[in-house]
Amino acid sequence: MLFLPDPGSFFVDCTSPIMASTLPPLNPANVQGDILVGLPKKVQHYLFFQIDDDVTAFRKRLRLLIPLITTTVQVQDDRAKIVANKKKAAELGKAPELLRLSGVNIAFSQFGLNKLGIKDNLGDTAFATGQQKDSQGLGDAGAPDANNNFVPNWINAFKNQIHGVVIISGDCDLTVTATQAAVLAIFNIGAHITLHEVITVKGVVRPGAEKGHEHFGFLDGISQPAVKDFDTKPNPGQETVSQGVILCGREGDVVAGTTTPFTRPAWALDGSFLALRYLFQLVPEFDNFLKASADPTKGFTSDLLGARLVGRWKSGAPVDVFPLADNPAAGKDPLQNNNFRYDFPNDFDTQDRCPFAGHTRKTNPRNDLEQLGFSTENRRIIRRGVQFGPELTPEEVSSGKTHHGRGLIFAAYCGSITNSFQFIQQSWANNQGFPIQKPVSPGFDAIIGQNNQGPDDNGPRSMSGANPNNQTATLSLPIEWVVPKGGEYFFSPSIPALRDTFSLV
Ligand code: HEM
Incomplete structure (x- = not known):
């Protein structure tokens, strides 16, 4: 497995903290598409990566990736096309053919920010700590190493420092594999590798009538908060939350139970934290x-x-x-x-x-x-994520034992991991x-x-x-x-932040 030392020798110049009172209204074109709407998917890959020591080269390649990043506006467009396609097929009395669609989003961990030389504190303790160090607090099984540091029973890939994740979604394996190859071709031209793949976790929506159901068999993804002035037609019972509950820097981006705003650097505006967990299900x-x-x-x-x-x-x-x-x-x-x-x-x-x-x-x-x-x-939290692994085999059903790994790539977007994901797991589910x-x-x-x-x-x-x-x-x-x-905590920056703070021309 790759382990690249963190040189921490670059410095990205960042502007002053966000002034909530002077903010322009939310522009969905600035927000990555998985956050507020969700990338449409039948197949979804999570490409966990490390940034090469040639950070400048990585940042230049990142600039070339930006046109491929699917924004909220593009996802809204894609979803409208899917609806229209289904309607047309119904009118013709046919089953709809899947549209060839794919989406790309990117997010960075604290290790990734360090590597990029972005020294601003994003203001979230759990994010800054990283999920591996947080795993004992989350209740994951594990044991202390020789230095008395807790090591969770995760697969080895996630014991590396993960710098970031590229989320690639699409209508089928072929589309997603081709899009992933296009992403990798941007970062890694010839022998010049700027992005090192640590592991790609491949998710797939369950087939037939199980579509939308997680592996225990329950329909999932039903209850999501509506975001104020964005989800303007909430369903009965669906609560509307302030934009800052999901997007950093927006109204309501406050320490839970208080009116105290988190201090975020200006570039954090309209980004969202992402808690990713690789959860196997027996x-x-x-x-x-x-x-x-x-x-x-x-x-x-x-x-x-x-x-x-x-x-x-x-x-x-x-x-x-x-x-x-x-x-x-x-x-x-x-x-x-x-x-x-x-x-x-x-x-x-x-x-x-x-x-x-x-x-x-x-x-x-x-x-x-x-x-x-x-x-x-x-x-x-807004839950995205996807199932991974095959359907149960007859042998597994008759023996009552899991023989093939399957489960949920759990992905939760939020304005603060400490406020929400970490708190839900630690202080509610485990309590x-x-x-x-x-x-x-x-x-x-x-x-x-x-x-x-x-x-x-x-x-x-x-x-x-x-x-x-x-x-x-x-x-x-x-x-x-x-x-x-396995898992890690990430930050999914806005498109302007990717352009002006994370990447280079
Ligand atoms: C493999 C692991 C998991 C499975 C099988 C699972 C399954 C489900 C199912 C079937 C629902 C109901 C559908 C819905 O309301 O959308 C649900 C809801 C939910 N889950 Fe999970 N979940 C898992 C992990 C987690 C984790 C790790 C968290 C957070 C720490 C979480 C937080 C939630 C929340 C917030 C809801 C919505 C509750 C509501 O608003 O009524 N889940 N989950």
Whole structure:
């Protein structure tokens, strides 16, 4: 694996901090396309890279990449084309053919900023620390090395210093592979290599009816915050957040729970932090656990148990609205599938509808905090990412054991990793006492809560309220079915920042 020392000998001249009061309105053409809208994808590659020691050459090549970077306006355009294409096919009574589309975005870690000589402090502690150092706090399994530094049980590639990631998306493997080759051709001409590939993680949307569903089988990507003055037609139940919750330097880019703005350098405006996690999922093991723990003779089916662990049925229908039976039509209907707040009578104190530790309730507790006078606005994230790995094989189903790596490349954009992604994982999902002020201890988020205390050590995990017939009973969660194997924190700069601060003519 590559390991390039960080010379830190370059200095990029940066202008003064952002003055929120003098900002022009948001221009979507300045914002990379994955953040506010999401690059359309069937296939998506995450090319993690290191910058060569010839930093000047890298920065010059980066300038040549900028025309290839897909902006928010271009993504809006691409999505409009997809809608029109589907409509046309429906009118002709045909299945739509996939349009040949691809998208490219780029983001840099703190190591990357150091390497580029950008010395301004972006003002986010988790980002500056880097995810590997943060991994123990996130609950990842690992062990101290000879110098007593915690080393997570990640794959080796992610134990390198990752300087950046290029996100490449498209309609099929061929398109994405060709676009990736075009990106690499910009940076690496002949023998002159300015970008070293550390690893490319390849994601693929699941096939057929599983499209949009993560590998445990649940429809994902439903609940996203709407961004003020950008997403102007939120769906019922979809909360609108200030632009600064997602974009640095904009109104609401504040330390959570305060009105204190973060101090950002001017070039950070309209950039967004990106928390990337390479999460493996033990699907047959999870399915077997659901079967073994259910009690169908009393109406407590494995589907109901799964729905209560997630907070939604596989169709996407929220258990807070449909507590006893799935409603597939509502699950896929944006007018219905996000319209709940855990505020039905008795919701605050009981787990009749959704366990306190249900994944969606842990990660966006809605009324559980608002009723206590706390805002959740600055904890919100926009989730992108994609599944990776093959479908289950018959052998895996019959043996109940994972033989092939699969899971989720989790990608969350936010105005502050410390405010939101890190806080959600550490202080909510991993915190048995959250949501607070409940009559019983909620326990761990069964999907992502972590209690690792050492090498390969799954510390004990449990949750309450999984069984609607016996809500005070504690369900023991014998293993962690989501296993982190890598990741990093990045910053996705605006197009002007890429042009004026990151690249060179
Ligand atoms: C393999 C790991 C994961 C799986 C299988 C998973 C699955 C899901 C599913 C099925 C939903 C419901 C669909 C939706 O509301 O969009 C969801 C929602 C959500 N997840 Fe995850 N997730 C994973 C990791 C994470 C992580 C690491 C975080 C953050 C630390 C997270 C935060 C959220 C949030 C904020 C929501 C929306 C909750 C709401 O607004 O109601 N997830 N996830």
